Amino acid sequence: MVAPNSPLRRPNDPPLLLLTSLASGPKHGYALSKDVEEFAGVTLSPGTLYGALTRLEEQGLIEPVDGDARRRPYRITASGVAALREVTNEMRRLTRVSVARLRLVGGVA
Template sequence: MHSNDAQMLVLTALAGGPLHGYAINTAIEKLTGARLGPGSLYGALARLEARHLIEPVTGRADARDRQRTVRITAAGRETLRAELEQMTRVAQAGLRALGVTPA
């Protein structure tokens, strides 16, 4: 899985409210049927936090703490919205090209 895909999945999971790593992966599994590996999940979390798209709910800054709860920021919500709108346009164009009427 591409790192941007993992980041989008994490943002999507967090759009519903703050979660810790295991809960994020559980939400991703419900959405996609597959879990992210620890490197993909925690790498995506680190990149998203560095870009200020997510932030810790508590003041703890230890990235190795797998029970650390994080939430999506306003910038993260805007990034997620823009990416989902672009993905929707691409999906609709692809379905039209295949002769399938988009829902």
């Protein structure tokens, strides 16, 4: 686990975390919050979470699912899947380079 005060934090961009969470199926706000906390160790405040949800919905990357209006679930759209794939590929490329260069200095990952 990377130390909380490390200058090299893992990607913890709220929209990316929410898209990753929604990739495993529709969730409402609280379920999203708990899932992100579990898989990324990041606590999103309600304001940050809904700010990110708002931006993602505006960009058509997620959409609401019919159901309980008070605990409305969201699901990832096709555009959301494409956007998540693009970011993930980018991160994978970066990871490959990091791992290869770590080997050069004897710090095998």
